[in-house]
Amino acid sequence: DAGITQSPRYKITETGRQVTLMCHQTWSHSYMFWYRQDLGHGLRLIYYSAAADITDKGEVPDGYVVSRSKTENFPLTLESATRSQTSVYFCASRETEINTGELFFGEGSRLTVL
Amino acid sequence: AQSVTQLDSQVPVFEEAPVELRCNYSSSVSVYLFWYVQYPNQGLQLLLKYLSGSTLVKGINGFEAEFNKSQTSFHLRKPSVHISDTAEYFCAVSQRGYQKVTFGIGTKLQVIP
Numbered sequence: 001d002a003g004i005t006q007s008p009r010y011k012i013t014e015t016g017r018q019v020t021l022m023c024h025q026t027w028s029h030s031y032m033f034w035y036r037q038d039l040g041h042g043l044r045l046i047y048y049s050a051a052a053d054i055t056d057k058g059e060v061p062d063g064y065v066v067s068r069s070k071t072e073n074f075p076l077t078l079e080s081a082t083r084s085q086t087s088v089y090f091c092a093s094r095e096t097e098i099n100t101g102e103l104f105f106g107e108g109s110r111l112t113v114l
Numbered sequence: 115a116q117s118v119t120q121l122d123s124q125v126p127v128f129e130e131a132p133v134e135l136r137c138n139y140s141s142s143v144s145v146y147l148f149w150y151v152q153y154p155n156q157g158l159q160l161l162l163k164y165l166s167g168s169t170l171v172k173g174i175n176g177f178e179a180e181f182n183k184s185q186t187s188f189h190l191r192k193p194s195v196h197i198s199d200t201a202e203y204f205c206a207v208s209q210r211g212y213q214k215v216t217f218g219i220g221t222k223l224q225v226i227p
Contacts, residue, residue: 040219041219045215102160102163103160107156
């Protein structure tokens with residue numbers, strides 16, 4: 001089915017380990033986004049990408065790395081996980097560059113850092 | 115800078131009663147406003163959006179919202195809620211020419227049978 005899929009859905013890791021969260025969309029949307037969702041903070045933008053090989057920082061980029069070698073994939077890497085990065089991570093995509101467009105979200109990846 | 119304030123973190127309401135979820139925004143320029151819904155263990159889905167024109171916007175599942183520029187508000191309403199409306203609702207804002215969408219902290223709507 002067409003859509004946006006995230007993997008893994010659940011991940012437990014330890015402080016200091018590298019973790020990569022995958023995001024794949026089948027629509028060929030230009031824009032892709034990574035958000036984290038935390039109680040009391042709602043959704044905060046980590047990074048976004050306007051196209052393959054074009055990425056930019058959001059509100060809370062520290063400790064995260066992204067890449068986008070192909071339009072359909074937008075992985076998020078925590079190079080050295082910390083407990084403060086325990087969160088639910090959502091990937092989203094948007095068809096147009098115009099920010100009036102609807103964001104389509106994946107089901108989320110719940111990450112626990114021990 | 116743009117920001118969104120959702121005044122209520124939780125709203126309990128009886129089934130078939132009306133509900134209003136409040137949202138206020140802050141921006142120095144023209145804005146685009148959105149409401150998204152998140153059902154348990156799912157991603158967010160768009161309920162409705164205001165871009166321009168009529169200030170009353172109708173969305174899916176019987177929800178509507180009214181844009182009030184003077185009060186910088188975009189409250190979400192439904193005249194009669196169902197159990198299936200139990201979810202978390204997020205107000206969001208973006209600005210012309212600005213790629214980022216800023217979300218509020220969310221309001222959990224609990225519909226009581």
